[in-house]
Amino acid sequence: MKANVPLRRLLPGAVLFTALLLMVGGCARETSSPVAVSPTGSSLGVDASLDGADGRTTVRQDGTTPPSGLVTAGFGGESLHLWPYTGNSFDGAGVDPVNLVFVGKANPEQIRNALLALDGNRTALGFPDAPPFNMPWKDASGDVQTCYAEPAGWVGNEIQLTVGDYGPVRFHLRLFRTANSFGDGGWWTVGAAHFEALVPGTTEHWVLSWEKAEQIVVADLMRSGLLDPAAPMGQTAIGPTPSWRTIPAFFYNELPADLRAYLEGPPVPVSEDVAMPNDGNATVLHLAGVADPAGPSHDSFTINMRQIVPRPFCNGGPLDYVLVEGPVYFEKSVAVDPYGQLTTSGRADGTLMVTPVDVTQDPPVPTGGPWYATVSDRDEGTLSGQTGRVMFQVKRILPQDAGSEMRMTKLMVGTNGQDSYTLREKCLGEELTR
Secondary structure, X not given: OOOOOOEEEOOXXXXXXXXXXXXXXXXXXXXXXXXXXXXXOOOOXXXXXXXXOOOEEEEEEOOOOOOOOOEEEEEOOEEXXXXXXXXXXXXXXXOOEOOEEEEEOOOHHHHHHHHHOOOOOOHHHOOOOOXXXXXXXXXXXXXXXXXXXXXXXXEEOOEEEEEOOXXXXXXEEEEEEEEEEEOOOEEEEEEEEEEEEEOOOOOOEEEEEOHHHHHHHHHHHHHOOOEOOOOOEEEEEOOOOOEEEEEOHHHHHOOOHHHHHHHOOOOOOOOOOEEEEOOOEEEEEEEOOXXXXXXXXXXXXXXXXXXXXXXXXXXXXXXXXXXXXEEEEEEEEEEEOOOOOEEEEEEEEEEEEXXXXXXXXXXXXXXXXXXXXXXXXXEEEEEEOOEEEEEEEEEEEEEEOOEEEEEEEEEEEEOOOOOEEEEEEEOOOOOOOO
16 A cells, blocks of 8 residues: 555755655555564563553563674774664664774764764765755754664664754764774774655654765765774675665655655656665774864754654554644753763653544545644763663653553663663553564
8 A cells, every 4th residue: 555645745846855745645654764673683582461451561671682693893803793783672673774883082972073073064075065965963863772782782872963954854873882992992883874854744754875874974074084094994794785674665756856866766656665775884984083072062943743644553453544733842952071971861742633534535534533642752861981871761642532542662771781671552442462
């Protein structure tokens, strides 16, 4: 049911990469970050149970077991043993590929300092003088993910950065410390970068490219002047190839021509989902210098949701759609103390009107009265050198006439050894299995 979805443009296509799409009904869409299970992945440290016969489910993971499929990255005669993916928990299901490795004076704070020190002028390297390509790096709002590297074990991204605002398109980079030394006083850090588009009327993104995001990080660290002149960079073959994940066909077919050309994708129309190329090589960047501390930051913005989507949880089947409307407020702060410890905090809050709709009709029509759902996300993190922790909590509560449905997740990962992931879900009128 992915083909022939009625779409229309939200904005005119005259401005480069700002004309994105609004899906107004039809068939199911994939989420912005579908969990694609790696062939080497497995279910690890999971305790799934029904709390009772009233539609409650709890899933717990303790983060004590490494994922399968670890690989070895090498540079300068040294090596790092790691999982070549990021995840949403500790279950070994790969989400994004690791496509960047940083060595030398390269702990996550130093990489943040280096990138935030740059301006947005990349025209000398062939990038257009248009958003987001002419925008500087800044601290990003986004989900917290996990990665695995020895000896640290499971780690989270206390730092995430972006070129471009939350929408319409941006380059998004997550950084993961490894506690693995490199050379004389240096460190290994791994990164996962992607280029993504905000789905208009939602707070969700669709990933469009891994390679384009890798390229802009490499370009910016080249112009930082901090790379080692004798051995500035290299490549290490650690990831999936020739591709990883796909862009849904109906979404790709409606992308602006300039954006499709930038992605170097096939001509439209396509009938199958478009694979996102991934050459399997992570670029290794060897930093020999350091930038001045970047200091604190603060950002806030509001996303006005108005979109027909599959019911996000407690979904009753392929035609269970709802119209979601209302503002979601985002806020992200990063502070740095005099001793160099970095502290992050972020939140997203909203009260949304949720109306069930019949998507077999054109246009879709309501099938019942609205309910009001509560959206509440929180993330908190600290990072000092190779010591850090991060917490990410998501709450979705939907009171209805017969009671409340809810989905809550909480991820904690850090050097204190108290890694945990918990998912709690309650639905009305059905039992859930996992």
